[in-house]
Amino acid sequence: MFFNINQTNGVPVYEQISRQIAFAIASEGIAVGELVPSVRNLSRDLAVNPNTVARAYRQLQDEGILASVRGEGLLVTPTAVKQCKVLRKQLLSERMLQVMEEARQSHLSDDEVAKMVSKCLQKSKTSFAKNRSSL
Amino acid sequence: MFFNINQTNGVPVYEQISRQIAFAIASEGIAVGELVPSVRNLSRDLAVNPNTVARAYRQLQDEGILASVRGEGLLVTPTAVKQCKVLRKQLLSERMLQVMEEARQSHLSDDEVAKMVSKCLQKSKTSFAKNRSSL
Amino acid sequence: MFFNINQTNGVPVYEQISRQIAFAIASEGIAVGELVPSVRNLSRDLAVNPNTVARAYRQLQDEGILASVRGEGLLVTPTAVKQCKVLRKQLLSERMLQVMEEARQSHLSDDEVAKMVSKCLQKSKTSFAKNRSSL
Amino acid sequence: MFFNINQTNGVPVYEQISRQIAFAIASEGIAVGELVPSVRNLSRDLAVNPNTVARAYRQLQDEGILASVRGEGLLVTPTAVKQCKVLRKQLLSERMLQVMEEARQSHLSDDEVAKMVSKCLQKSKTSFAKNRSSL
DNA sequence: GTGGTCTAGACCACC
DNA sequence: GTGGTCTAGACCACG
Structure with missing residues (x-):
């Protein structure tokens, strides 16, 4: 764990x-x-x-x-x-939605938001891989 | 405002x-x-x-x-x-990255994460539009 | 209070x-x-x-x-x-039932249990009255 | 036993x-x-x-x-x-009194308390009978 | 060894 | 002033 x-x-x-x-x-x-x-x-x-x-x-x-x-x-x-599977989905999408809504409020264009999202997705993937390999 | x-x-x-x-x-x-x-x-x-x-x-x-x-x-x-433009990017991508990393940690598959992301993006778009029109 | x-x-x-x-x-x-x-x-x-x-x-x-x-x-x-009204009934009757069941298990006769119950009821009434008046 | x-x-x-x-x-x-x-x-x-x-x-x-x-x-x-007969009476009436006092504190009316008591008494009787027969 | 309760006291965020 | 979080450490009940 x-x-x-x-x-x-x-x-x-x-x-x-x-x-x-x-x-x-x-x-x-x-x-x-x-x-x-x-x-x-x-x-x-x-x-x-x-x-x-x-x-x-x-x-x-x-x-x-x-x-x-x-x-x-x-x-x-x-x-x-x-229960945990349900919970996981709830918790994650709740937070994710919050962030996305904040992004909208920031008046960034759709494009810019999308770009930021994919950047973060990518970054999280590599950082996760790194942590994983370091176990 | x-x-x-x-x-x-x-x-x-x-x-x-x-x-x-x-x-x-x-x-x-x-x-x-x-x-x-x-x-x-x-x-x-x-x-x-x-x-x-x-x-x-x-x-x-x-x-x-x-x-x-x-x-x-x-x-x-x-x-x-x-300053605010810099700040905006910082704050948003910081939070976004956090969420994405949590999603990784949750052991959801790439697909599921991606699906959740696009769902939230979509949802935020509509909710934003709604709020905007109600002003 | x-x-x-x-x-x-x-x-x-x-x-x-x-x-x-x-x-x-x-x-x-x-x-x-x-x-x-x-x-x-x-x-x-x-x-x-x-x-x-x-x-x-x-x-x-x-x-x-x-x-x-x-x-x-x-x-x-x-x-x-x-909610509290429901809760109150639940909590009280739960405990009350527990005690009654223990009384049954103790092999006291119905009469003896009933007598004990009414005694306690009476006693609680007077003790409650006492506390109340002492406020 | x-x-x-x-x-x-x-x-x-x-x-x-x-x-x-x-x-x-x-x-x-x-x-x-x-x-x-x-x-x-x-x-x-x-x-x-x-x-x-x-x-x-x-x-x-x-x-x-x-x-x-x-x-x-x-x-x-x-x-x-x-000793056990004494003990039994002590233990039971102690608990019973506790419950009754809690019932008083809950501000239920005398009637409601009495109703709850008789309900529990009844319930305990039937549940006891059931357990007994299942031995 | 386990969890559960309680105390004492620090620090923070908010109003 | 308010609640919320966290730490440190004691004691109990149970296995």
Whole structure:
């Protein structure tokens, strides 16, 4: 599993965590019935406070994506994959739409917007490939 | 001028304002040498606390985009258009890249990402047209 | 408003708080559109940590019962009364049923259970009256 | 003997066990001098960690309700029935009173509370009958 | 070892 | 002043 926490982009850390966990479940990087990393381990790996991880996990529990097993840990519920796939699409397209609308408001021409989009798409592809190969 | 303030999307209101002022300047919706709306008026129009507008203006002054004229108000500096055009590109592509990278991280396929992008682009176009016509 | 926090009965404090806020809304002790007590004030009054109150409030926000207004506080949403009335019935009857089932399991006779119930009902009535008059 | 363990209602499992053992003794479902089920057997039957059963038994030993016989197991002490009857009444009426007080605090009218009580009583009766017949 | 709750206190953003 | 986030660390319950 690979996490990418950015402490300075304004997005709450707990939100980044819960989101990335959900994405991992959606893409079946974490299987149903499996335990997610323990609060303590993950907090150590990400160098964040355990409470922050706990909050992310609590959020996922509230959504029925994780369930706690006493003394064991938190496991992925049977319905989680479906939920996470929906969630992923929602979250991403929500943000994407926001950006696109801001682009429109900026009075850039259609062409310029389109150009910027394809540039960013391309850039993200290469940066993603780079991160991937560095694992 | 048309502003689009969203009180609930997490983006600070003062930043939405300063950004949209800057975009308006970039697209020459507000001309160099012209006065921007007074804090009082704008805050009334946007149904926002005057301090919030004042803060947005202060930020633009700090960046040299606006300058105060005693007893008159705030006017757009000669260098503002250039600065705002740069700023606009920076801000937009920064956010756009962020979103695209998140899309990559979500393990959606290139196709799915591309489809989502074009959908959002399209959607933003229509919603923008709608808002525009309703002015 | 009167709160009754019990630090030692096993029920999480944040849960007691959110529940009692919800009950207050259900009985219209706090009106729609009104602000609930500030985190800092309530935490001081109840002698609990502000984070504990914040957690209770966050839970109510997640349920759509409260909504935050930046720089102002948290207010009761228009749909809250309805939701809280439903919630109240749910929470109470859930607990009540649990107790009744435990009573059954204890192999007490119907008569003995009924007697115990009416005794407790009576007792709660007088204790409630007492608390009420002592306000 | 029939146990009814609920892993998810917040009540510690070991307490559910010790309580139900005590109730069984109170109603003479387990006779004085008899051995209670072995930790190993009971933990298997209840699908619970042996430590959890051991803890429940330890608690009952501490209260003098069970006593260990080397090489044999744990037996019900002569004073147990009396103690358990007292305990049962205490535990049940304590919880029941708690619920009733919460009902009062919720500002439901006497009538509504009474209605809810009788409903739950009824419901518990039928659910108990059902469980009983399914043994 | 696991998660859950709570405290104390810092810092930020907004009004 | 308001809520929101995060850290640090304690204690509990459970396995």
